[in-house]
Amino acid sequence: MGTQDDVRQPTVRHAMRIAFLAIIGLSFVAPLFGSSASAATDEGEIVASVTEQKQTDDGVEKIPVEGALIKAVGAAGTAEGTTDSTGKVTLKVPKDGAYDVTLDVATLPDGVEASDESPTTISISFSSGVTIGTGAKSVNFFVGDARRAVINRWELLPQTIVNGIKYSLIIAMCAIGLSLIYGTTGLTNFAHGEIVSISAIVVFWLNQYGPGLHLLIAAPFGIAASALMAGAFERQLWRPLRRRGTSLTSMMIVSIGLAIAIRYVYLFFFGGRNRRYRQYVGDPEIDFGPFGITPRDIGIMIISAVVVVGISMFLLRARLGKAIRAVSDNPDLASATGINTNRIILTVWLIGGGLAGIGGVMLGAASGVQWDMGNILLLLMFAAITVGGLGNPFGALLGAFVVGMFTELWTWFFPNVVELKTLGALIALVVILLVRPQGFLGRKERIG
Numbered sequence: 001m002g003t004q005d006d007v008r009q010p011t012v013r014h015a016m017r018i019a020f021l022a023i024i025g026l027s028f029v030a031p032l033f034g035s036s037a038s039a040a041t042d043e044g045e046i047v048a049s050v051t052e053q054k055q056t057d058d059g060v061e062k063i064p065v066e067g068a069l070i071k072a073v074g075a076a077g078t079a080e081g082t083t084d085s086t087g088k089v090t091l092k093v094p095k096d097g098a099y100d101v102t103l104d105v106a107t108l109p110d111g112v113e114a115s116d117e118s119p120t121t122i123s124i125s126f127s128s129g130v131t132i133g134t135g136a137k138s139v140n141f142f143v144g145d146a147r148r149a150v151i152n153r154w155e156l157l158p159q160t161i162v163n164g165i166k167y168s169l170i171i172a173m174c175a176i177g178l179s180l181i182y183g184t185t186g187l188t189n190f191a192h193g194e195i196v197s198i199s200a201i202v203v204f205w206l207n208q209y210g211p212g213l214h215l216l217i218a219a220p221f222g223i224a225a226s227a228l229m230a231g232a233f234e235r236q237l238w239r240p241l242r243r244r245g246t247s248l249t250s251m252m253i254v255s256i257g258l259a260i261a262i263r264y265v266y267l268f269f270f271g272g273r274n275r276r277y278r279q280y281v282g283d284p285e286i287d288f289g290p291f292g293i294t295p296r297d298i299g300i301m302i303i304s305a306v307v308v309v310g311i312s313m314f315l316l317r318a319r320l321g322k323a324i325r326a327v328s329d330n331p332d333l334a335s336a337t338g339i340n341t342n343r344i345i346l347t348v349w350l351i352g353g354g355l356a357g358i359g360g361v362m363l364g365a366a367s368g369v370q371w372d373m374g375n376i377l378l379l380l381m382f383a384a385i386t387v388g389g390l391g392n393p394f395g396a397l398l399g400a401f402v403v404g405m406f407t408e409l410w411t412w413f414f415p416n417v418v419e420l421k422t423l424g425a426l427i428a429l430v431v432i433l434l435v436r437p438q439g440f441l442g443r444k445e446r447i448g
Contacts, residue, residue, distance in 0.1 A: 051065065156412060169362075191258045192356060215279045324351075
């Protein structure tokens with residue numbers, strides 16, 4: 001006797017296939033508009049800031065300098081402008097070659113003098129160095145009588161911890177969904193990173209191009225795109241493969257191929273540059289004494305914390321959440337008690353995709369949008385669910401904090417090799433698994 005899913009009307013299946021193709025089309029079309037619009041300009045920006053440093057009893061006070069003239073001179077062109085009340089000015093120049101950016105010390109306010117320890121001319125090139133925003137270069141000038149402060153490493157620890165908490169919350173949102181998917185299906189989904197990326201890319205297109213929506217208005221559309229993309233993959237790809245008895249190893253290999261294909265489609269249409277949303281870029285830090293934090297990062301941490309607490313309460317208290325945990329613990333037993341496992345698994349994919357979408361938007365706001373941002377985060381997500389215990393969403397939450405904190409602490413221990421900061425998380429993973437192979441909240445299993 002067939003199941004309810006086997007006797008669905010053909011029209012329903014046809015509608016689901018159309019929805020699946022629409023989601024894939026959205027993932028392709030959105031980056032296309034963003035890429036074509038951005039490729040139309042060869043104009044770059046130089047964002048220069050002038051800050052006065054004053055030595056006080058409490059340390060060095062930093063004051064933005066208004067009215068200072070900044071000049072940029074290069075072979076491709078010149079530009080000049082004066083700083084505003086925030087001490088910043090944006091110079092638009094042809095994005096070609098090198099420029100000498102000079103602070104005109106004669107235009108500094110009365111009582112403010114150039115510092116012997118800080119240069120008044122800085123050379124930059126659009127073909128090298130770190131780029132901010134959508135192709136902008138940042139130049140910072142420091143003036144005043146304050147001596148260069150020697151910062152003790154312990155003074156940097158509070159700021160590192162704050163950065164680690166923010167990063168951990170972003171990893172947690174993405175890792176919880178990945179852990180739920182593994183727990184209910186046993187699938188190690190390497191395409192989860194691309195579900196993270198699509199939300200950030202869709203939001204970028206809606207925010208920078210297309211209708212030009214505010215980030216907060218565009219964010220729900222990106223989150224919905226991630227959730228629908230995940231649900232379509234489950235309904236049109238993973239469920240048919242499970243019905244045909246495809247092994248989990250084969251399905252994992254399929255997910256790797258799917259991830260690579262989608263990732264390079266993103267690269268083709270979106271481009272390889274790191275890009276920023278229109279809003280919440282360059283916000284001044286709020287000084288909390290031992291650390292500083294921007295309003296944008298405060299918002300990211302609050303939203304992420306609310307989402308993580310909310311999904312935890314949902315899994316603990318809600319009837320559907322309890323059913324998800326039941327399927328994750330023992331799918332066969334859950335099915336025997338009358339739980340529609342296929343419906344629960346589809347729900348898990350939708351929830352996991354939505355969480356990945358939120359994480360993608362938050363990561364895009366924090367560090368910019370790029371084509372492989374989800375893949376970069378994927379390794380840390382896997383490390384988090386492994387440290388916490390495979391298939392346990394609360395273990396993924398705990399593991400995310402361990403991985404995120406160790407990633408940021410690496411930059412505190414080894415500030416000269418920041419590029420290897422992911423290595424700190426992997427070392428923590430190896431050490432923890434040597435002590436507790438099943439992870440923090442995982443169950444012991446007999447092998448062999």
